[in-house]
Amino acid sequence: MAFRPSNWTFYRSNRLAGLRQIMKDAGGFQWCLGGLDLSLASGLEKSSPTWNKASHSRSSSTVSSRHSRQMIKDWEVIDDLPVEMHMGGDHPQDMTTPGVCEGYLLKRRKWPLKGWHKRYFVLEAGILRYSKNQQDVSRGRVQGSLDVSLAVMSVNKKSNRIDLDAGDILYHMKAKSHELFYIWMTKLQAHRLFKKNEAAQVHSGFIQTLSHSAAVGPAQRNGDLSSTGVIDLAQASGALPSANTAVNRKVSAWLQQSHDPDNCVHELNRCHLDLSELNRLIQRLQALEVGQAFTNGDLQRIISMQNLSLEKPKKAKSGKLWGHSRTLSTVEALGILSSSHLSSSSHLGASVPSIPDYVYSQLSPPTVTSPECKKIQQDICSTSLRVLASLKSVHETLSQERQKIQEVWESNTIHQSNTLTEPSAEQHSSLRPPSVADSGAEYFDASDDVVCGSSSEVSEESGLSDGSTTNSEPEEGHASATRKYRASISKTPNSVVPKSTGRRTTLPAHCPDNSHVGLMAILYNNIGKDLARVSMPAALNEPVNLLQRLCEELEYSELLDTASNTPDPYQRMVYIAAFAISGYSTATFRNRYKPFNPVLGETYECIREDRGFRFISEQVCHHPPISACHAESENFSFWQDQRWKNKFWGKSLEILPTGMVNVTLPRYGDHYEWNKVVTCIHNVLSQQRYLEHYGEVTIKNLNSSVCTCKITFVKSRYWGSDTNKNEVQGMVLDQSGSVIHRFGGLWHEGIFCDTLPTPKCVWKPNPQPKDHLLYYGFSTLAMELNELTPDLEPLLPPTDSRLRPDQRLLEEGQVNEADRKKDEIEDIQRDRRKALAKRGEEHVPHFFKKAKDLCGRDVWLTNGSYWKLREDPGFVNMDNITLW
Numbered sequence: 090m091a092f093r094p095s096n097w098t099f100y101r102s103n104r105l106a107g108l109r110q111i112m113k114d115a116g117g118f119q120w121c122l123g124g125l126d127l128s129l130a131s132g133l134e135k136s137s138p139t140w141n142k143a144s145h146s147r148s149s150s151t152v153s154s155r156h157s158r159q160m161i162k163d164w165e166v167i168d169d170l171p172v173e174m175h176m177g178g179d180h181p182q183d184m185t186t187p188g189v190c191e192g193y194l195l196k197r198r199k200w201p202l203k204g205w206h207k208r209y210f211v212l213e214a215g216i217l218r219y220s221k222n223q224q225d226v227s228r229g230r231v232q233g234s235l236d237v238s239l240a241v242m243s244v245n246k247k248s249n250r251i252d253l254d255a256g257d258i259l260y261h262m263k264a265k266s267h268e269l270f271y272i273w274m275t276k277l278q279a280h281r282l283f284k285k286n287e288a289a290q291v292h293s294g295f296i297q298t299l300s301h302s303a304a305v306g307p308a309q310r311n312g313d314l315s316s317t318g319v320i321d322l323a324q325a326s327g328a329l330p331s332a333n334t335a336v337n338r339k340v341s342a343w344l345q346q347s348h349d350p351d352n353c354v355h356e357l358n359r360c361h362l363d364l365s366e367l368n369r370l371i372q373r374l375q376a377l378e379v380g381q382a383f384t385n386g387d388l389q390r391i392i393s394m395q396n397l398s399l400e401k402p403k404k405a406k407s408g409k410l411w412g413h414s415r416t417l418s419t420v421e422a423l424g425i426l427s428s429s430h431l432s433s434s435s436h437l438g439a440s441v442p443s444i445p446d447y448v449y450s451q452l453s454p455p456t457v458t459s460p461e462c463k464k465i466q467q468d469i470c471s472t473s474l475r476v477l478a479s480l481k482s483v484h485e486t487l488s489q490e491r492q493k494i495q496e497v498w499e500s501n502t503i504h505q506s507n508t509l510t511e512p513s514a515e516q517h518s519s520l521r522p523p524s525v526a527d528s529g530a531e532y533f534d535a536s537d538d539v540v541c542g543s544s545s546e547v548s549e550e551s552g553l554s555d556g557s558t559t560n561s562e563p564e565e566g567h568a569s570a571t572r573k574y575r576a577s578i579s580k581t582p583n584s585v586v587p588k589s590t591g592r593r594t595t596l597p598a599h600c601p602d603n604s605h606v607g608l609m610a611i612l613y614n615n616i617g618k619d620l621a622r623v624s625m626p627a628a629l630n631e632p633v634n635l636l637q638r639l640c641e642e643l644e645y646s647e648l649l650d651t652a653s654n655t656p657d658p659y660q661r662m663v664y665i666a667a668f669a670i671s672g673y674s675t676a677t678f679r680n681r682y683k684p685f686n687p688v689l690g691e692t693y694e695c696i697r698e699d700r701g702f703r704f705i706s707e708q709v710c711h712h713p714p715i716s717a718c719h720a721e722s723e724n725f726s727f728w729q730d731q732r733w734k735n736k737f738w739g740k741s742l743e744i745l746p747t748g749m750v751n752v753t754l755p756r757y758g759d760h761y762e763w764n765k766v767v768t769c770i771h772n773v774l775s776q777q778r779y780l781e782h783y784g785e786v787t788i789k790n791l792n793s794s795v796c797t798c799k800i801t802f803v804k805s806r807y808w809g810s811d812t813n814k815n816e817v818q819g820m821v822l823d824q825s826g827s828v829i830h831r832f833g834g835l836w837h838e839g840i841f842c843d844t845l846p847t848p849k850c851v852w853k854p855n856p857q858p859k860d861h862l863l864y865y866g867f868s869t870l871a872m873e874l875n876e877l878t879p880d881l882e883p884l885l886p887p888t889d890s891r892l893r894p895d896q897r898l899l900e901e902g903q904v905n906e907a908d909r910k911k912d913e914i915e916d917i918q919r920d921r922r923k924a925l926a927k928r929g930e931e932h933v934p935h936f937f938k939k940a941k942d943l944c945g946r947d948v949w950l951t952n953g954s955y956w957k958l959r960e961d962p963g964f965v966n967m968d969n970i971t972l973w
């Protein structure tokens with residue numbers, strides 16, 4: 090552990106970086122403005138089953154309004170002191186850079202989410218970097234870095250753990266001793282505050298600069314770049330490419346045209362006034378309302394004023410804020426309200442105590458709210474909305490300006506590459522991933538780069554690796570192998586999509602815009618619960634359900650057909666692996682909507698003569714929710730029961746599936762079985778949401794030990810870089826552990842295997858259908874899943890998802906009706922469950938039976954009755970099930 094002295098000059102030079110940060114954040118305003126920053130309500134599920142209760146007790150705890158920490162079992166979310174804003178910038182606050190803090194910490198492995206590495210961390214000027222060891226730090230070899238001010242920080246004092254969740258990046262760290270833990274915790278807090286203050290300062294400077302340029306007036310903003318502070322700063326920092334006349338001309342033309350920054354200044358000034366007004370209102374309310382609380386009725390009103398379409402509260406048991414009730418707690422509703430979440434992460438924060446802080450202070454026993462208080466609350470609400478509107482408009486303007494800067498930048502890059510000598514091939518490839526044009530050869534031999542041999546075993550929690558022997562962190566060779574695979578994949582033409590299957594190619598209606606839906610309250614009301622049990626407004630749903638999504642995993646079933654026609658067991662395994670990976674590819678375009686949760690007893694069938702399989706699935710269990718499926722074809726059988734746990738880290742939500750996937754190939758008597766990896770929904774509360782899969786898959790053939798396969802879904806390394814996203818690497822090993830085949834690529838682009846007799850791209854996703862973004866990002870198969878044709882309808886059991894009215898209404902674009910119907914269906918399901926419990930009975934699925942696999946795990950297998958029943962006598966006589 091070493092500390093270096095603080096340094097003011099460093100801070101000054103860092104102001105420019107801060108400016109860039111502000112510009113970057115401007116792109117993320119919508120994120121902030123959604124009011125969905127979890128760091129406020131800080132309800133983190135730390136895999137504790139008792140957490141629901143904790144959420145309740147949290148509401149009644151007394152929390153200091155200046156420095157709030159909320160306890161969740163042994164975890165606490167650390168909220169910093171509010172950031173000070175100095176609009177004038179004349180009296181800079183103490184912005185001393187906190188001392189550098191460095192030393193070894195344990196960092197949880199990126200996959201398969203167990204075990205710890207020893208890593209060398211350096212915390213400097215609000216940025217936390219880590220390397221394998223101290224030598225690597227001095228060599229500048231950084232494995233990852235994170236701006237600590239952008240992360241939700243939670244700590245567990247008992248186990249010396251510190252977690253930082255920045256949405257894109259999630260670090261789980263552990264100190265070896267209490268002392269170290271406290272040092273790191275304190276230092277991290279200091280750096281977070283420093284970084285936030287710095288950003289706030291830079292922001293003030295930015296506003297000043299804008300004000301200045303507005304005062305100068307557009308007419309005077311001519312080609313003289315030095316007359317605008319913005320460009321000065323950017324030039325000084327080297328943020329813009331070296332000036333040349335073409336660029337100068339472009340920039341000056343843009344400056345002459347651009348009147349928008351003036352509006353920006355006005356909006357921001359207005360915003361500032363509104364924030365001061367909010368401050369006044371909150372203080373007034375605090376003074377008036379000590380000991381008073383909002384009623385749920387008030388909250389509902391506030392929320393409807395905000396036009397947030399949250400679902401109607403269900404008949405909530407008094408005092409319960411969890412379970413199925415979607416009644417908002419005071420904290421949650423105001424969490425949404427606090428659109429600028431002033432104290433926690435916004436760089437636009439002002440010296441107003443945060444609204445959540447205010448709310449916490451209100452959480453004493455409820456008394457009647459006076460009319461004056463109500464009036465102030467309404468004023469707070471409308472002022473917040475004004476702030477929101479101002480910031481939205483500023484965001485829009487800045488986005489447009491950024492776009493223009495981008496254009497100038499790009500034109501300059503083009504200009505440079507036209508005029509300068511071509512960089513050498515090596516330089517070229519180090520700058521960006523190779524494109525089709527880069528790849529001179531049809532096929533890149535990746536053998537030099539791929540790390541062969543079985544993946545070195547990395548220590549579990551008990552035994553630590555020293556950081557030098559493990560290759561579980563992404564390696565240089567790893568990345569370059571993927572680059573080469575990628576180049577080879579891009580040379581492979583897309584598979585020709587079969588002309589017409591006679592099925593529909595679009596949906597009846599476009600997807601609704603759901604960006605206004607307040608997700609935070611929903612997630613908070615359901616913390617610790619399976620996402621699959623959380624009821625959400627229909628506008629958040631896509632018109633397929635989880636039973637149908639299981640069928641989507643067969644989108645590339647032709648890989649199983651190929652496997653079934655591949656006599657060599659090692660090569661066969663490559664195709665099985667490609668199939669296992671292909672199931673994840675839909676995630677690329679599917680992060681804005683959530684599949685419907687099937688109700689207990691719901692079923693779904695899918696007969697695909699064109700693909701040669703038939704599929705059924707059933708919701709077999711409600712608690713926990715389990716969807717079982719089974720598909721069969723001449724070449725293969727496929728089954729799995731899907732259930733998962735989720736972990737909410739503050740900004741990201743991890744989905745940890747349990748249950749194995751099974752495939753049998755009757756031709757060779759193979760029975761393959763594999764686990765699923767973790768899927769992480771990054772930035773779950775914002776529109777910048779995206780999915781990442783990470784972890785290791787092991788495919789075993791239960792009927793033969795000839796070979797196994799290991800696939801690694803690599804966790805992306807650096808924030809903001811698209812080039813290291815979605816990497817997959819895999820190898821087929823023989824009995825002795827030698828590598829027989831290796832393959833890799835990206836789960837959204839394809840998989841290349843360079844060890845097959847003819848190296849080739851073994852899988853590439855089909856192109857997305859036209860306008861797919863208007864249709865929930867659905868693939869061709871997904872579009873077809875819920876199609877109901879007149880000839881099919883009479884053949885379906887009444888439990889088939891296609892007959893579910895809410896899903897159908899959503900598909901047809903009738904969102905409100907879908908929402909109403911969905912509520913009804915969920916009510917019916919609840920009543921059914923209650924009746925069942927009253928009779929002391931357990932639900933018995935129709936078409937699946939519970940069994941144990943070889944390892945003693947519970948599994949759900951088909952009972953073989955579906956297709957027989959369908960043929961004769963059909964489902965008309967199916968006993969009285971009313972699901973909807």
Ligand SMILES: CC(C)CCC[C@@H](C)[C@H]1CC[C@H]2[C@@H]3CC=C4C[C@@H](O)CC[C@]4(C)[C@H]3CC[C@]12C
Pocket residue numbers: 608620629638676679680681682683684733744746765766768770780
């Ligand atoms: C709150 C809402 C709007 C955010 C969107 C949530 C979406 C992206 C979530 C909800 C349920 C999730 C799915 C749940 C289960 C699985 C099985 C797993 O093996 C692969 C990922 C997959 C298929 C998840 C993908 C992401 C998913 C579809």
